[in-house]
Amino acid sequence: MAAVDTIVVGAGGRGLAYGRFANEYPREMRVVGLAEPDPIRRQRFLSEHKVAQAMIFHDWQSLLASSSQRATAIINCTMDRMHYASTMKMLDAGYDVLLEKPMAPVLGENLGLVQKAEETGRLLQICHVLRYTPFWQALRQVVQSGKLGRVISVSHRENLAYYHMAHSFVRGNWRSEATSGPMILSKCCHDFDVLLWILQQKVAYIQSFGSLIHFRPENAPEGATERCTDGCAVADTCKYEATKRYARDGEGWPLNAVSYIPTGAARLERLKTDWYGRCVYHCDNDVVDHQSVNMEMEDGATVSLVMNGQSDEECRTMRWDGTKATLYGKFSARGHEIRVHHHMSGQVEDVPVIARDGSGHGGGDYGILRSFLNSLNGAPDESASTARESLESHLLVFAAEESRLNKTVVDMDEFRARAWIEAGDAEGER
Numbered sequence: 001m002a003a004v005d006t007i008v009v010g011a012g013g014r015g016l017a018y019g020r021f022a023n024e025y026p027r028e029m030r031v032v033g034l035a036e037p038d039p040i041r042r043q044r045f046l047s048e049h050k051v052a053q054a055m056i057f058h059d060w061q062s063l064l065a066s067s068s069q070r071a072t073a074i075i076n077c078t079m080d081r082m083h084y085a086s087t088m089k090m091l092d093a094g095y096d097v098l099l100e101k102p103m104a105p106v107l108g109e110n111l112g113l114v115q116k117a118e119e120t121g122r123l124l125q126i127c128h129v130l131r132y133t134p135f136w137q138a139l140r141q142v143v144q145s146g147k148l149g150r151v152i153s154v155s156h157r158e159n160l161a162y163y164h165m166a167h168s169f170v171r172g173n174w175r176s177e178a179t180s181g182p183m184i185l186s187k188c189c190h191d192f193d194v195l196l197w198i199l200q201q202k203v204a205y206i207q208s209f210g211s212l213i214h215f216r217p218e219n220a221p222e223g224a225t226e227r228c229t230d231g232c233a234v235a236d237t238c239k240y241e242a243t244k245r246y247a248r249d250g251e252g253w254p255l256n257a258v259s260y261i262p263t264g265a266a267r268l269e270r271l272k273t274d275w276y277g278r279c280v281y282h283c284d285n286d287v288v289d290h291q292s293v294n295m296e297m298e299d300g301a302t303v304s305l306v307m308n309g310q311s312d313e314e315c316r317t318m319r320w321d322g323t324k325a326t327l328y329g330k331f332s333a334r335g336h337e338i339r340v341h342h343h344m345s346g347q348v349e350d351v352p353v354i355a356r357d358g359s360g361h362g363g364g365d366y367g368i369l370r371s372f373l374n375s376l377n378g379a380p381d382e383s384a385s386t387a388r389e390s391l392e393s394h395l396l397v398f399a400a401e402e403s404r405l406n407k408t409v410v411d412m413d414e415f416r417a418r419a420w421i422e423a424g425d426a427e428g429e430r
Contacts, residue, residue, distance in 0.1 A: 004373050005070070007033035007095075009060050009086065010077030011045035013253060014100050014127075017360050018075050019049060021369045024357075028373050032071050035063040040260045060086045064093050073376060075369075076100060079173065080180050084109040087124065091116045096123040098372045102189045103390060105181025107398045110391055111423040117387045125372050126390040128193040129360075131383050132367025135336045135353045139318075139329055140198045142351060147340060148322025154303040155319045156195060158188055165289060165309030166240045166280050167254045170215045175285035183287035184210070185397045188307050191316070192393035193385075195303060202392065203295045203303075207409045208400035210291025214310070220281035228279060229272045240280045242271050293400045331362060395419060 006022070006029055008015045015036070022029040033055035036042040046056070055070070057063040060078065073096045078086050084104040090097050091113075103110045103126055117124035130136050143151060160169075169187075174180040196202070223233030228242035235241045246258045247268040258267045258276050271277030289309040296302055315332035324344075330337045338351035359366035371384045398419075399410040 003030050004072050005030050005032045006073045007071045008075045009035040011036035011041040015077035035060050080105050091120045091122045098125050100127045102185045108423050110394045114387045114391050124387040128190040129364030129368050130190045130194040131197050133362040133364040135331050138353050149324030151322050153321045156305045157317045158307045159311035159315050160309045161311050161314040170280045170285045171276050182401050189393050192396045201298045203412050204298050205296045206399050208293045208404040210288040226282045227277050242277050
């Protein structure tokens with residue numbers, strides 16, 4: 001198959017990670033263009049890729065306006081609130097698009113993206129990376145094989161480490177619903193996606209609870225200052241204290257979020273004015289710090305998803321109970337584990353998880369790229385998903401938010417129909 005000429009839009013952490021696929025697999029993908037407004041990020045990306053000057057742009061608007069643009073596909077890694085406007089124009093311009101999740105933080109925009117992709121005949125694939133990892137593919141194979149029997153109950157936990165919660169959803173880019181979106185959309189839309197992909201059926205009813213309970217001014221310890229660099233009296237006993245977390249030499253996440261200059265001194269100086277130097281109890285955050293979602297599937301099985309921002313370890317844990325066996329799993333950077341406990345024999349079976357590469361998200365980063373490129377070359381794999389398929393996970397998120405805010409149980413058939421009517425397409429749900 002021919003290498004696909006690709007433009008990367010947005011050279012932050014996600015754009016950089018996806019771009020590196022081209023360096024490792026040049027026969028599958030070539031990076032021929034870049035759009036990135038930040039000069040440091042732009043230069044960092046270009047240090048890894050040879051891109052012609054005429055194909056370097058400061059933003060997606062100037063890219064699409066240029067007569068020199070030449071490529072087959074775009075990897076869109078802009079911030080969440082930019083996804084809709086940029087992707088709609090990219091599809092109109094004739095590009096196939098791999099879009100970083102979530103699709104869009106506004107319900108109607110998600111439906112609009114699906115409509116546009118189908119109207120233009122372009123491929124719009126969402127970076128639901130979990131389904132492309134060896135772990136989740138192995139788990140799906142167990143369930144689909146019938147080894148568990150009929151699935152009766154699923155418990156799925158997104159255990160968000162306390163430091164990640166503070167970095168991304170209290171101090172960082174995804175702290176505010178107005179500038180990003182609901183936290184369960186930003187963090188868990190691909191959890192919904194992988195659950196639907198494994199169960200191969202839709203949700204009938206959904207209910208959710210959650211709130212911002214901890215990261216609030218009234219919970220600040222006595223003596224806490226507005227910024228961690230202001231001589232905070234409780235710095236030694238605070239697990240969120242910013243100078244310990246960020247003012248270090250080195251590169252990578254989360255240090256680069258403060259400064260690309262890889263020294264502790266440079267980062268300490270930035271913390272005096274930067275978002276990441278603020279006390280976690282004195283930020284402008286409003287997204288939830290915990291949420292639970294209960295779902296009844298079409299066949300009557302029940303599924304619970306819990307997002308928790310106070311975990312000691314960054315991982316996902318799960319339990320699948322069937323009529324023949326129970327599956328326990330853990331998906332973590334520290335190691336993956338899938339065990340099947342067979343009810344009749346009492347046998348405990350360890351299911352091997354065979355890693356394919358060292359890319360992020362347990363191999364999912366490169367997995368989604370390869371799936372996208374294979375689809376463009378006319379050879380889609382079994383994990384490949386369309387924008388319409390990805391829409392279902394996003395509908396669940398918005399229905400869960402409606403339930404959480406109104407304290408109601410949401411009928412998903414009614415919710416889907418209402419969403420399409422509000423989008424101006426009563427025939428859209430099919």
